[in-house]
Amino acid sequence: MNTAAAQATLSFTDAYRLALDEALESDPNVLLLGEDIGDKEGGGVFKVTKGLSTKYGAHRVRTTPISEQAIVGAAVGAALAGMRPVAEIMLMNFVTVAMDQIVNHAAKLRFMSGGQTSVPITIRTRTGAGAGTAGQHSDMLEAWFAHTAGIKVVVPSTPADAKGLLSSCIFDDDPCLFIEDSLTRAATGPAPPPGHRLPLGKAHVARSGSDVSVIGYGRPLRDSLVIAERLAQEGIKVEVVDLRTVSPLDTDGILKSVAKTRRAVVVHEAPRSFGVGAEVAARIQEHLYGQLAAPVLRVASRDVTVPFAKVLEQEYLYKPTAIEAAIRRTLEAKAPR
Amino acid sequence: MSTTQGVSPRTLLEIYRSALLIQLFDERMRSLISTGRMAAVYYSPRGQEILAAAMGVNLTPTDYLVTTYRGVHDQLAKGMPLKLLVAEYAGKASGACKGKGGAMHITYPAAGIMVTTGVVGSGLPIANGLALASQLKQDGRVTLCNFGDGASNIGAFHEALNMASLWKLPVVFLCQNNRFAECTRYEDGTTVAHVAERAASYGMRGVTVDGNDARAMCLASREAVERARSGGGPTLLEAVTFRFMGHYFGDPGAYIPKEEYAAALARDPMPACKALVLETGAASEAGLEAMARGINAEIDGAIQFAQDSSPPDPSEIERDIYATGAPA
Secondary structure, X not given: OOOHHHHOEEEHHHHHHHHHHHHHHHOOOEEEEEEOOOHHHOOOOOOOOOOHHHHHOOXXXXXXXXXXXXXXXXXXXXXXXXXXXXXXXXXXXXXXXXXXXXXXXXXXXXXXXXXXXXXXXXXXXXXXXXXXXXHHOOOOOHHHHHOOOOOEEEOOOOHHHHHHHHHHHHXXXXXXXXXXXXXXXXXEEEOOOOOOOOOOOOOEEEEOOOOEEEEEOOHHHHHHHHHHHHHHOOOOOEEEEEOOEEEOOOXXXXXXXXXXXXXXXXXXXXXXXXXHHHHHHHHHHHHHHHHOOOOOEEEEEOOOOOOOOHHHHHHHOOOHHHHHHHHHHXXXXXXXX | OOOXXXXXXXXXHHHHHHHHHHHHHHHHHHHHHHOOOOOOOOOOOOOOHHHHHHHHOOOOOOOEEEEEOOOHHHHHHOOOXXXXXXXXXXXXXXXXXXXXXXXHHOOEHHHOEEEEEOOOOOHHHHHHHHHHHHHHHOOOOOEEEXXXXXXXXXXXHHHHHHHHHHOOOOEEEEEEEOOEEOOEEHHHOOXXXXXXXXXXXXXXXXXXXXXXXXXXXXXXXXXHHHHHHOOOOOEEEEEEOOOOOOOOOOOOOOOOOHHHHHHHHHOOHHHHHHHHHHHHOOOOHHHHHHHHHHHHHHHHHHHHHHHHOOOOOHHHHHOOOOOOOOOO
């Protein structure tokens, strides 16, 4: 009989909770702030923090008023005083309410103080289209923050990665924005070993291949792995590179893969224009112009507001079929002589 | 308005010395900038010296300070070293922030100066976090959060005061009501007669005091700081004052009626405090003159230090973005 541990799986929600639980257990400076996160309020709208206020006390797992500026501001101040606060902003569109605290303060205080102060906060937030939540509850806004120096932007694509990356964010000495996907929250995967952490700023080759590199993060990365498995039956060897950290971007990791395959497709859920895909494509051509066998393609959602009606929402969202089509198009391109 | 008893001659003298440093420093910075010897965006605290000094004597070196771009009086009253301050104004590598923040963003944690923000109202939520850390660690620190009357109309003020009161945080919110939010009169932007009235909405203690009266300001500050330190929660303390040099340095101030300006000048807090000090016998006229000479010599030394310092090395742009390493 195999050991139970080798068979263990966990969901994304379990993974987030596990990372928070371990952090609270191991460091008295860890502090959770957010709306409804205490057990008195049900342990969070998405139940991620369920049980934690009972275990560690409502003074460390603090339910806040609906005050995003005050939540992030309190996290910034507590971090300046040496704590490691984790602020939960229920949905990513609500992060916009706290932009001043995140962009002008959390991201910049280390630099503007000449390194005298630091803001080791983690902002956990959740988003994603596909559940009919429309234009104010679905946006992937990671590119906005990737455009600001000083804040790290992290998006996991498996439960084990979610655990490892969230733990690293909490104990990182810089502010981190940790983006959780709404739709896949109940999806499960192999459980990581206790104390599991993953390095920030490092991409991961989730599947090795030699014909084309698919580079992405989050939900479309999961789709890409399914597509790569299917294409393997046709003999197409797709390499799938999971960025894990959107910013700072692991340029070396991306280039290493594309230098090998000479073809790249960049995938993300956020709208196509001015997105992370544009930056990845630009870096690839800056470094590998003469070596590419095909133009770098992007698969992303449409440049419109996320709509409500199912048919419109699907029209907005990137399509797994488009990822497959982009891979084939890239492979059909004539290699330069 | 609060009572004016209970401030010792020695404390009054301490307040006056701190305020005099602010006044003389401000005069020198304006002179350096107006004669082209220094290029800095500068917001003069002239007229607001006493309130900062009278608050400062009630704080300990480890108490936290959060202030705004018009914050040099708050920083000096909290113990900001002059050399690091002037060098930062001058954008030198020897400045407190290595020339990366400038006059609007002075930071010096060694004296508890944690944040100087250039964004109106942003300091209040951050002050709550500092105070929350103190409450959880039970380290006995108080956080002083300074801002102007204009900041009382931004959303962060409301969110922060509600949270501070809810959690009984050890913070003092000091609203320096200098009668103008940038160029807009207080009355043209705010419906209540006193900012402190707003405290009632949060179940918080609200106090309005004459910020130009050294004794009244000292007593009101002491009460607010002691309340915070002893677990009694936050206070919204409104210090009524006047800003003599306009919003930004070089502001012609055409929006201030001449009679109002003249009346405010007649209530300049500096001569009034000096008279009070002399009256108590804590110092003589000659003693105060010697004090001013000593302060000016210190300022001279700081200016010289800044002038002799080098600008940052261009490679400095890659440092302090993240804890380790530069981005790709």
